[in-house]
Amino acid sequence: MEQKLKKNDRVVVKIERLGANGEGVAIYKGVVIFVPFALVGDEVLIHIINDKNKFLIAKIIEIKKPSPKRIQPMCPYFSKCGGCDLQHISYADQLLFKKQLIIDTLKKYAGIETQVEDVVPSSKVFRYRNKFAFPVQDVNGEVKIGMFRKNSHQIIExxxxxxxxxxxxxxxxLFKEYMQENKISAYNETTKTGVVKHIVVREAEEDFIMTVVVTDEKFNKFSPLVEKLKTQFSSFGLFKNVNKLNNxxxxxxxxxxxxxxxxLSKNEFGVQYFVNNRSFMQVNDEIKNIIYQKILNTLGSQKNVIDAYSGAGLLSSIIAKNGSRVYGVEIVKEATENANKLKVLNNLYNLTNKNGDCAKIIPELAKELEGDFAVVVDPPRKGLDEKVVEAFLKAEPKMIVYLSCGPSTLARDLKKLTEKYNISFVQPYDMFPQTANVETLVCLRLK
Ligand SMILES: C[S@@+](CC[C@H](N)C(=O)[O-])C[C@H]1O[C@@H](n2cnc3c(N)ncnc32)[C@H](O)[C@@H]1O
Incomplete structure (x- = not known):
């Protein structure tokens, strides 16, 4: 009898479909094998690197016969660095993959078969992000700035x-030169020594804010860095952040x-706002604005709107500016403080920002508003808290507009919400080209 494949085995397989993370999926003697960076139609020699009992994970050793759909990735670090998943697939095929992912996920986890619109593309398929956070590490005495390999802390320079x-x-x-010329040490994860751990940059068209994360609060040798940056850029901000923990x-x-x-100062939809490296803000400005416009159009002229999981409060402010009475609910104190700054700056007397857990605040608010409200929810990947779903089912808001970054949790929540709601549209957006992530906006109306 033939043995089941195990760790370190090598075998040639044909990729049959893509998995939820954009990885190739092969079935070999009935066992599912996930192969990152492989494409439907590829014939690949793989090396099994992990045996998860119900499935195997493998890496490509050699592409024996490439899929006719395979394209040359633009980035030399693709498949080494953990940032992108799909550079070997044309942009048109990336959009088709994301649409199919939403269709399949809704069916698999919720039994929902509904029309899913074509994914709204990003006009920039590269160079679209407004923020980066790169680890800085000492590896055998050498300073490396880069990205971590997927699911690891191995730095890819x-x-x-x-x-x-x-x-x-x-x-x-410039940052590398600054560290070398001034003999500034980078953090070593093994010895837990060294100063610089990360650089984080948030950009606008004209200017940017850079934060250097260090382990030592006394470290202050920043003037050579300022001088270097000044040779190339006329407007920027530099911050120090201290993180002593090895986490x-x-x-x-x-x-x-x-x-x-x-x-950074910005004005969108008539709302003036500020962002720094600590504020949560969507990374693709173009797609963020397309989604916000769609949310405004969908809400129309609602009297009361609850913006749940409201982050730094930009969307709540935009909805309030449009005329509704808005209640923003957010768990992070600094984010609510930021939302209150926006409220004052933009004279939004019809906006109330509440700090706390949606699971507690939404049921209270829902009771207070006696069903006369619409809701916008934009939760993290884990989706809605059960108590929030229960509160909606009990209070019966007229409309729920759900923005999701996690297709499977979206499906789980829709399964419950569709007991009382009809889906009026499912619209995916490509916020993150070259990655397997997809944002989906769903509008639910009370039956
Ligand atoms: C995806 S972000 C949405 C941000 C915002 N809607 C925007 O467009 O910028 C999710 C937000 O939910 C917040 N959050 C997570 N769990 C929460 C909870 N249980 N109650 C309230 N807010 C929560 C996070 O702090 C984060 O700001």
């Missing part, structure tokens, strides 16, 4: 990222401004 603006490569180059969180609690502008 890069000198540019195709998802970021052209400015990124200049910043990386996966980028920022520590202490921020100090070193130089230049404090925040």
């Amino acid at each position: 890069i000198d540019d990222c195709m998802l970021q603006s052209e400015r990124t490569k200049i910043i990386i180059k 996966n969180v980028i920022f520590g609690n202490l921020d100090k401004k070193i130089y230049g502008i404090y925040e």
